[in-house]
Amino acid sequence: MALTFGIYPGGILGDETGIVRPARPDQPDRVTEALDTLQGAAATLSVRAYRPFAATVPPQEPPAPADPLVLLGRGRKLDLVLSFREPSGRLDEWLEFVRETVRTHGPHLASLQICEEPNMDLPVLDGSVPNVLNALVRGVVAAKEEARALGHPVAVGFNAVPTFDPADTFWPELAARADARFLASLDYVGLDFFPDVFRPLPADRLADAVAGLLTAFRRTDLPKAGIPDSVPIRVCENGWPTGADRPERRQAEVLTCVVRTVAALADELHIDGYAFFALRDADSRGEGIFHRFGLLYDDYTPKPAFETYRRLIGELADRRPGRGPDSGSDD
Numbered sequence: 001m002a003l004t005f006g007i008y009p010g011g012i013l014g015d016e017t018g019i020v021r022p023a024r025p026d027q028p029d030r031v032t033e034a035l036d037t038l039q040g041a042a043a044t045l046s047v048r049a050y051r052p053f054a055a056t057v058p059p060q061e062p063p064a065p066a067d068p069l070v071l072l073g074r075g076r077k078l079d080l081v082l083s084f085r086e087p088s089g090r091l092d093e094w095l096e097f098v099r100e101t102v103r104t105h106g107p108h109l110a111s112l113q114i115c116e117e118p119n120m121d122l123p124v125l126d127g128s129v130p131n132v133l134n135a136l137v138r139g140v141v142a143a144k145e146e147a148r149a150l151g152h153p154v155a156v157g158f159n160a161v162p163t164f165d166p167a168d169t170f171w172p173e174l175a176a177r178a179d180a181r182f183l184a185s186l187d188y189v190g191l192d193f194f195p196d197v198f199r200p201l202p203a204d205r206l207a208d209a210v211a212g213l214l215t216a217f218r219r220t221d222l223p224k225a226g227i228p229d230s231v232p233i234r235v236c237e238n239g240w241p242t243g244a245d246r247p248e249r250r251q252a253e254v255l256t257c258v259v260r261t262v263a264a265l266a267d268e269l270h271i272d273g274y275a276f277f278a279l280r281d282a283d284s285r286g287e288g289i290f291h292r293f294g295l296l297y298d299d300y301t302p303k304p305a306f307e308t309y310r311r312l313i314g315e316l317a318d319r320r321p322g323r324g325p326d327s328g329s330d331d
Helices: 028-039 092-108 132-150 170-177 180-185 203-224 248-269 304-316
Strands: 004-008 013-015 018-020 046-053 078-084 109-114 155-160 188-192 233-238 271-277
Touching: 004 028, 004 304, 028 304, 046 092, 046 271, 078 092, 078 132, 092 109, 092 132, 109 132, 132 155, 132 170, 132 180, 155 233, 170 203, 188 203, 203 233, 203 248, 233 248, 248 271, 248 304
Parallel strands: 004 046, 004 271, 046 078, 078 109, 109 155, 155 188, 188 233, 233 271
Antiparallel strands: 013 018
């Protein structure tokens, strides 16, 4: 199975305490140049973007990148994330927000992710928000209904992080809400994972760790929610930061190992895509682990891993245009 590749091109990101804002503002022309280089001859390169929703309070984070539509040359489309940040848990405005997003951005969407890491209970993520499971299930249904009504071949899904606690209740609780309409609306499930970032691994164990996480996601987590093997999985966020004790050459090695492991398992586990986080550093002089996830420095000069990702895309990307959940192609 050929993969669709993507990348988050913005400078804003979140850590455990809040929003990390870039030391230098995004430069759309430099971003576009970098995306063109990465894409090469591939049919497309998904541009990951985030839009937070909150009805009763101002969102803590702005849309990122600010205007992703300017980055969509050469057949690129959006991999758009709608995060549920409404502290009351109210759904009426949320569901209208989802539908309006499809109406407004439908022609530009490759995929629409409903909620951001709803199984992670941290203040900067949706898992900390009341009623997030209902927001997820009803949001997926609303998005798919709107996309079908308008004739937009948008892949609708959600994402999660690896579950290490056997007593975790997220997947069984999702199963209790995952009715036939939800399952008929679900085009993919994404996995966000960062092996060797927060839990260091010996280099010779990385490939096995990646394979283990992907296999557990498919064979253990998703069945608990009643999600069948016919629903593709994809890597929505993966990266490895540079910095003190984190050499640039190792970033390139980790990227190669992860992408090749994903590609090797694509047929067995029904994996259809991979996206890197992120294109550029938030702050190349910053000392925190979240400051330097980029393939580029914050002045847009490349690290070695930029060329590594370009080569991997050139070798492994799907070169056929027009594929999507309703395109009739499934391999």
